[in-house]
Amino acid sequence: MKMLIELCVNGDSYEVAVEPQTTLAECLREHLGLTGTKEACGTGECGSCTVLADSRPIVSCLVLAADCQGMEITTIEGLAPKGVLTALQEEFVKRGAVQCGFCTPGMILSSAALLKETSTPTDAKIRKALEGNLCRCTGYNKIIEAVRGAAERLSGERDGEAGQ
Amino acid sequence: MSELEYVGKSVLRKDGPDKVTGGAIYTVDVHLPGMLAGRILRSPHPHARILGIDTSRAERVSGVKAGLRAAAGCFRSDGRHAGRRA
Numbered sequence: 001m002k003m004l005i006e007l008c009v010n011g012d013s014y015e016v017a018v019e020p021q022t023t024l025a026e027c028l029r030e031h032l033g034l035t036g037t038k039e040a041c042g043t044g045e046c047g048s049c050t051v052l053a054d055s056r057p058i059v060s061c062l063v064l065a066a067d068c069q070g071m072e073i074t075t076i077e078g079l080a081p082k083g084v085l086t087a088l089q090e091e092f093v094k095r096g097a098v099q100c101g102f103c104t105p106g107m108i109l110s111s112a113a114l115l116k117e118t119s120t121p122t123d124a125k126i127r128k129a130l131e132g133n134l135c136r137c138t139g140y141n142k143i144i145e146a147v148r149g150a151a152e153r154l155s156g157e158r159d160g161e162a163g164q
Numbered sequence: 165m166s167e168l169e170y171v172g173k174s175v176l177r178k179d180g181p182d183k184v185t186g187g188a189i190y191t192v193d194v195h196l197p198g199m200l201a202g203r204i205l206r207s208p209h210p211h212a213r214i215l216g217i218d219t220s221r222a223e224r225v226s227g228v229k230a231g232l233r234a235a236a237g238c239f240r241s242d243g244r245h246a247g248r249r250a
Contacts, residue, residue, distance in 0.1 A: 035193035036186015076186035085181060093180030101183030108184060 005066050009034065010078025018065050024058075025049040027065035028075060036076040036105050047133035050106035051075050057113045059132070076105035079112060088112055088150040097146035099137030107133050111147045119155040123148065200229055 002017040009032060016031045025042075028034045028051070037060060038048040044062040051060045052074040080086050088111055091097070098104050107130060114121055114129035121129070126147045135143060182188040207214065219231045 029193075034186070035189070038190075038192075076184075080185055083185075085184065089181075089184040092184050093176060096177075098177065098180050098183045101179070101188055102190065104183050105186050 003066060005069050007032075007065065007068060007073060008071065009073045010075060010081065011072075016065070020064070020066060022065045024051070024060035024063045024065045024068050024073070028060060028073075031065075034075050034077050038102050038105055040102065045134070046103070046106075047110065048103050048106045050109045050133065052109055052113055055113060055116055057110045057132075074109070076109060079108065086112070086150075087153045088115060088147070091146040091149040091153070092143070095142050095146045095149060097138060097142040103133060103135040103137075107135065107143055111150070114147070115151055115154060119151055119158060121147070121151055126151075202232075 002019060004015060004017050007014045007016060007027070009028065014032060016027060018027055018031065022031075025037060025039045028037045029039065037051055039061050040046045040048040042061045044059045047059060049060045050057050052058070053063070053068060053071045055072075055074075080089060085093070088108055092104065092108060097107070110130055110133050111126075114126065118125070123144060126144050130140075130143065130147070179188060205217075217233055219233075222228060222231055
């Protein structure tokens with residue numbers, strides 16, 4: 001039996017009719033057409049379906065859509081809504097951290113959550129933040145370099161603002 | 165010798181921006197009119213000899229259009245034989 005739920009995704013409000021067992025990943029992809037969220041394993045192991053719920057990364061394949069009412073969900077489509085890439089997205093492109101790109105939305109959202117918490121993460125912290133995201137192309141080094149590069153740019157901007 | 169346009173230079177990948185914004189379309193993102201979805205049933209045992217597959221319950225599931233078997237042809241939910249594969 002379908003139920004009507006209200007979701008807040010990327011700042012927009014949606015009323016969606018879902019089954020009680022519909023996952024957030026399925027709801028985003030099939031009901032809302034936000035296919036930037038990728039689902040690979042469907043069992044919470046690969047992290048490709050990672051989205052932010054109230055700024056915290058969650059694997060949307062293991063969360064029921066109905067349980068996300070009242071949360072602010074951010075998907076990869078909501079990170080740069082006006083088409084202007086964030087520093088993090090730019091660094092991923094610039095540093096070759098993107099190959100097939102299937103893990104990329106999840107990688108970027110996990111990284112975005114980390115950078116919101118701290119703009120000066122250690123490499124250990126970056127690795128820890130990305131431990132739930134698997135990539136089978138890059139070998140991870142370029143991804144970590146991209147996050148580090150974005151962190152340096154963000155902390156630089158903050159220093160610049162502080163000095164003004 | 166004229167200067168090379170790309171060799172020795174760092175070139176941004178063309179599909180990069182699409183892939184970091186969720187705009188890139190993969191086959192799994194494509195929906196076509198009348199498109200059917202398939203599911204692969206694999207043997208839970210390595211090196212097992214498949215002696216038979218009972219598809220009768222699968223056939224009865226509502227919405228099931230056809231079943232394909234690699235070795236012994238395939239079934240369709242209307243009971244007609246739908247071809248054979250080696």
